[in-house]
Amino acid sequence: LREDALLCYTSHMPDFAAPVERLIDALKHLPGIGQKTAQRLAFHLLRASPEEALALSDAIRDAKEKIRECSTCHNITDSDPCLYCVGPTRNHKTICVVEEAHNILAIEKTRMYSGMYHVLGGALSPLQGRGPEQLKIKSHRRRRGDRRVPLKVAEAARRARFADWRRHSGRRGPGIRG
Numbered sequence: 795l796r797e798d799a800l801l802c803y804t805s806h807m808p809d810f811a812a813p814v815e816r817l818i819d820a821l822k823h824l825p826g827i828g829q830k831t832a833q834r835l836a837f838h839l840l841r842a843s844p845e846e847a848l849a850l851s852d853a854i855r856d857a858k859e860k861i862r863e864c865s866t867c868h869n870i871t872d873s874d875p876c877l878y879c880v881g882p883t884r885n886h887k888t889i890c891v892v893e894e895a896h897n898i899l900a901i902e903k904t905r906m907y908s909g910m911y912h913v914l915g916g917a918l919s920p921l922q923g924r925g926p927e928q929l930k931i932k933s934h935r936r937r938r939g940d941r942r943v944p945l946k947v948a949e950a951a952r953r954a955r956f957a958d959w960r961r962h963s964g965r966r967g968p969g970i971r972g
């Protein structure tokens with residue numbers, strides 16, 4: 795075999811066995827995980843006992859099967875409506891609009907708020923193709939019965955980006971006021 799032919803052949807060999815490649819690939823899809831971290835995690839899981847490694851896959855499966863979106867506020871929950879929407883001590887006249895479900899935890903930790911929540915499911919992000927249609931704004935309108943949506947969590951920068959998105963896409967979208 796010629797030396798260059800050998801080089802050509804080895805450069806197309808996969809680095810790892812197919813199941814390991816698949817595991818690394820799946821881990822790489824997680825936010826903040828690059829190729830090197832994915833490899834480190836994959837080899838950690840391969841070194842771990844079957845019980846330990848499979849406990850992780852069981853936890854993922856369990857969460858995916860049991861956790862859903864609250865049909866009222868879009869919080870993630872194992873009971874619909876969620877505990878905030880049915881809580882007897884919660885103030886049903888106030889709705890706090892948050893970007894993501896995990897923002898609720900931070901607010902709850904302050905113990906200063908006992909109203910309702912509404913999870914938008916992200917922020918306006920024209921670069922990622924997320925306009926008003928992708929956010930849970932319509933259902934918030936329905937809950938309030940308002941024509942306009944007060945997005946108290948929206949920041950000036952996001953408004954600027956939204957205005958930019960609207961200008962470039964030529965779409966009007968719903969009115970947003972703080």
Ligand SMILES: [Zn+2]
Nearest residue numbers: 864867876879
């Ligand atoms: Zn809810």
